[in-house]
Amino acid sequence: MPQALQSFCIVPDAYRHISRLINAFYGVYPDVAREFVKTPKISGRIAVSLNSDDWVNKTLEVKYLVMAIYRASPSVWLKILARLTVSMGGLDLANLYKKVEESVTSDLPESE
Numbered sequence: 001m002p003q004a005l006q007s008f009c010i011v012p013d014a015y016r017h018i019s020r021l022i023n024a025f026y027g028v029y030p031d032v033a034r035e036f037v038k039t040p041k042i043s044g045r046i047a048v049s050l051n052s053d054d055w056v057n058k059t060l061e062v063k064y065l066v067m068a069i070y071r072a073s074p075s076v077w078l079k080i081l082a083r084l085t086v087s088m089g090g091l092d093l094a095n096l097y098k099k100v101e102e103s104v105t106s107d108l109p110e111s112e
Contacts, residue, residue, distance in 0.1 A: 008041060010049045015061035018046075019068035026072050033072035043076055047083040059090055066091065071100045 010018055026033035037043055046069070049055075055062050070077040074097075081088070 008045060010045050012049070012053050012055040012058040012061060015055070015058060015065040019061075019064040022068035022072050026068070030072070034076075037069050037072045037076045043080050047080045050080075051083075051085050056090075063091060063096060066093070067096050067100050070097060071104060 022033050022037060025036055037046075046065070050062070066077065069080065081093075
């Protein structure tokens with residue numbers, strides 16, 4: 001995977017694909033998803049894309065991306081968010097966080 005990380009790029013049209021990749025990693029091994037988003041090249045390029053690419057018409061894709069990153073590692077998402085110079089005001093981040101937390105909680109096995 002290190003070679004693939006060297007050429008990793010992200011654009012708004014790929015946000016949904018990247019979120020699916022993160023969610024697939026999370027579904028199999030949550031630690032892999034966490035390490036993937038934590039990789040400076042990945043988190044850095046996501047921040048650069050959100051700051052510089054026109055994603056206004058891709059807000060649904062951005063929501064999926066935010067939720068996937070937040071699910072994998074809330075602290076990584078908050079670091080990315082701190083690096084953003086664009087407004088995320090069009091997104092209800094608190095609601096997205098709540099949806100993620102509810103979905104993670106519902107994935108836990110029921111206690112007996």
